[in-house]
Amino acid sequence: MLQESAPLPEALANLLGLDPNSTLVMILMSLIGAAFIGSLMMTNTALAGPWAKRKITAAFTDRIAVNRIGPFGLLIIVADAVRLLSKELIVPEGVDRPAWDLAPLVIASTALLGFAVIPMGNGIQLADPEVGLAYVFATASMASVGLVMAGYASNNKYSFLGGLRAVAQNLAYEIPLILTGASVVIFAGSLQMSEIVAAQSQTLVGPIPSWYAFVNPFAFVLFMIANLAEVGRNPFDIPEAPTEIVAGYQTEYSSVYFVLVYLGEFIHIFLGGAIIATIFLGGPAGPVLPGIVWFMIKIWGVFLFTQWARSAVPRVRIDQLIEIGWKGMLVLSLANLMLTAVIVGVIA
Template sequence: MSSRALVLQSSGTPFPDLISGVFGLDQFGIPGEFLAAIIGATFVGSLMLTQTAVVIWAKRKITAAFTDRIAINRVGPAGLFIIVADAVRLLSKELIVPEGVDRPAWDLAPLIIASTALLGFAVIPMGSGIHLADPEVGLAYVFATASMASVGLVMAGYASNNKYSFLGGLRAVAQNLAYEIPLILTGASVVIFAGSLQMSEIVAAQQQSLIGPLPSWYAFVNPFAFVLFMIANLAEVGRNPFDIPEAPTEIVAGYQTEYSSVYFVLIYLGEFIHIFLGGAIIATIFLGGPAGPVLPGIVWFLIKIWGVFLFTQWARSAVPRVRIDQLIEIGWKGMLVLSLANLLLTAVIVGVTV
């Protein structure tokens, strides 16, 4: 059986097709397929937004554990209802629009920041048949949608008519340019191993055994690339030591300084959705996607992205922030050179062994 067949066998029918068959929408032709796709996308979006809501509570508990403090414990069991309380509190606040803002760009920026990450989940195979689309350029699509958040950060910083916001937007551009290139180059080394940009093919290429019970996940095949990608992903999602665009001790809150109420919620939500998207990409291209014993694929997929989230929270609590000049130097002189060396070495190894 081919690797592609193995993935199809493990993941089942594509999610929109499954929905179409269950609800009998396939008999309505293209409108039925469109409706099934909308239902599937709504389910995936709701799943990720629910995870994000829980992670905002978990962030407080985890950070408190790292720093030996007592976290929220008064609103519901273990403070779990703080999710609802925060939502009501923030959404009921007045939306304050500062004077002199570029209103169309200022309004659109939070929507772009929050929505771009959700688009990336369209091609991520989550297991248990939850896979909305599987284009041949799936990995390129994910990188493209994730990088669109930079547009929102720049718009927010420029349109706010605030020098701290403007500095945060400029820092976001500098940071993303310095780290997205190493991120993509490191991802390209995985593409060389798998021989495809298609997400299902990348997952399928990791299904074999490497040594004994050890799976051939690319985190084990090429741990150097895995470490590079994890570091670059920290910069991509703006976690310590790379939270320069919103550094509170230097520029108040950077690009989000002038936002309040629902706009602040969208920006805050977008930050955590991007962390989960980064975790989903890492799980897919380095950790075998939804593969794992006993438990359903979707459970393993969520465990892996939560593992990446825990790593980002450890970095947030334990690693001090670098200066902007250090950040740029690490990106251009360190990460870029190492990612190019990794790409070249991977090409040589694959060329010799295949």
């Protein structure tokens, strides 16, 4: 199995015939590995993501979408990049400068950090710490800090409301998200990502693999819903809510900063997809095709789901969202956790 091979930096060092025990070599190899994984994810999120989003939304809404620039409008991203980067960066009066400038960076970079521990198959995994899952959740949650910074520092009441909504929403949904993730940990008996993937490598019944989505579909559904809130897509796109609070925390951002904020959202959706693929869909497991391809297919599947929800489901109100989060999701995820613990305890 590929997952059992060494993490990327070590593999790289071995490949180049360098000494894996030297700190300097490992730092260098880690940087190269990080650059590789970062580029891989950026290709997916920043290049393919916006194009795919356009096409998917268009398919849902009976339109054609981009088709002028390049085959199937694929080069639209070039036009987008030129357009967005050449726009004036407007800094509104009275913004809280360091925080306002840092927020887009925090939003974009925190989500990217999470990919470090995701096993993508074919040995593509930067690090495999024993607390992998906790690390992923921690980095994903840090984006909320960026949202609050953006909302609070923008000196705009819409941004402010958006920032507050983001906090309320993330508080209400991170707990069910993590509790549901914890139920998987109980099954796998480890927080280590490679262990979780390995635990899903058996078959359940007949040809059905023992992915946790099949073992515990209830947890899977809960996690998918909580993930929608986590990445802020309909019906939970409340921190942005264009028709209510203009664009929420991103109202005052333009040009490069806007690109970063927007990119951060995309990476976040993909990170959500990566987590779901790893802990519920068997990670890179799949027949015939190489693991990395299967892994990408699974991430894009989750992306498709978020876009589907976005096109077809109305947005709930902020108070309803909080109610669903605290009174519904939290209770259900706790029940799920208890039940899993009992079942695993009895069987084991």
